[in-house]
Amino acid sequence: MNNLKEFYYPENIAEAQKLLRDESVKKAIIAGGTSVALLNTGSVEGMVDITRMGLNYIKQDGGFVKIGATAVVEELARSPITKNLANGILAKASSEIASRPLRNMITMGGNIVQLRIWSDLPVVLLALDGQIKVQGDEERTIPADDFFREQPLKTLAHFDIVKEVVLPKTPETSGAEFIKLSKTKGDYAIMSLACYLEFEEKTCTLARIALSSVTPLPRRCKKAEKVLEGKQLTPELIAEAAAVTREKTKTISNIWGSAEYKSVVLENLVKKSLLSCADKAGIQI
Numbered sequence: 438m439n440n441l442k443e444f445y446y447p448e449n450i451a452e453a454q455k456l457l458r459d460e461s462v463k464k465a466i467i468a469g470g471t472s473v474a475l476l477n478t479g480s481v482e483g484m485v486d487i488t489r490m491g492l493n494y495i496k497q498d499g500g501f502v503k504i505g506a507t508a509v510v511e512e513l514a515r516s517p518i519t520k521n522l523a524n525g526i527l528a529k530a531s532s533e534i535a536s537r538p539l540r541n542m543i544t545m546g547g548n549i550v551q552l553r554i555w556s557d558l559p560v561v562l563l564a565l566d567g568q569i570k571v572q573g574d575e576e577r578t579i580p581a582d583d584f585f586r587e588q589p590l591k592t593l594a595h596f597d598i599v600k601e602v603v604l605p606k607t608p609e610t611s612g613a614e615f616i617k618l619s620k621t622k623g624d625y626a627i628m629s630l631a632c633y634l635e636f637e638e639k640t641c642t643l644a645r646i647a648l649s650s651v652t653p654l655p656r657r658c659k660k661a662e663k664v665l666e667g668k669q670l671t672p673e674l675i676a677e678a679a680a681v682t683r684e685k686t687k688t689i690s691n692i693w694g695s696a697e698y699k700s701v702v703l704e705n706l707v708k709k710s711l712l713s714c715a716d717k718a719g720i721q722i
């Protein structure tokens with residue numbers, strides 16, 4: 438950030454976009470600033486701070502929970518709204534990120550736009566079928582599945598602003614779980630995973646299994662989800678879904694663990710997570 442000369446504090450999205458579109462001075466968006474500070478922004482001369490635009494809300498709206506892009510993860514960890522959504526997995530994932538001072542800076546938008554191998558929130562959005570609202574030339578709504586297919590920082594235009602994350606409320610007959618494996622609490626993830634199951638009577642009608650930190654980008658394992666859908670769950674079926682997740686996931690090695698280690702642990706954590714989802718939905722296995 439050697440060339441940084443200006444900070445801008447727009448009061449709304451239109452003002453922020455006007456600043457970003459004016460390329461006479463090269464500018465970048467800053468939210469919590471915990472990641473952008475590490476980027477190679479050599480030619481950036483201006484930072485557009487988007488934290489004063491009224492996007493720091495967490496609210497219920499009909500059948501949805503809406504989270505403004507600049508809501509910080511400490512608020513996501515504490516909010517009664519997130520604690521009551523889908524067995525509180527978004528609150529749980531948020532509470533396990535870094536330290537409290539950092540959680541008071543890190544925003545929902547920053548966490549999902551610049552994906553790091555350790556980013557924890559994307560798996561929750563994938564498991565809960567989140568939608569991401571982006572303001573570009575026009576407003577568009579992108580399903581989490583599509584949003585995380587590539588590194589969002591590369592696919593978004595320089596004037597695109599993530600406005601909001603929308604999560605549907607989940608029915609009583611569902612269960613969700615988030616598990617982060619790390620060496621110590623608040624440390625970077627060796628792996629994070631989020632699972633969601635929905636039932637009709639005792640039949641599993643919908644399954645989502647999302648993983649992070651084991652592959653370059655967070656992803657769902659749809660082949661494993663198909664093993665569960667339309668069936669009554671048994672220990673054998675859950676073991677099969679976990680084995681399929683392992684088989685279909687090309688794990689990567691990094692300083693937190695080898696690909697082989699992650700592969701074995703992944704299978705076990707998927708099993709544990711699915712059993713927990715069923716239990717939370719009141720399904721006896």
Ligand SMILES: Cc1cc2nc3c(=O)[nH]c(=O)nc-3n(C[C@H](O)[C@H](O)[C@H](O)COP(=O)(O)OP(=O)(O)OC[C@H]3O[C@@H](n4cnc5c(N)ncnc54)[C@H](O)[C@@H]3O)c2cc1C
Pocket residue numbers: 465466467468469470471472473474487506507533534535539542543544545546547548549550551553555556557558590597598599600623624625626
């Ligand atoms: C020591 C440390 C430990 C951490 N541990 C974890 C962890 O365990 N798990 C975890 O998930 N995270 C962790 N993080 C946080 C993570 O690495 C990122 O720093 C964080 O998610 C970035 O969020 P931010 O709000 O600070 O974004 P910023 O740094 O402000 O922005 C990041 C990027 O996203 C862009 N951007 C931000 N908001 C928007 C928006 N609304 N629309 C468009 N573009 C936008 C910016 O232009 C920038 O390029 C840790 C961070 C630190 C410093």
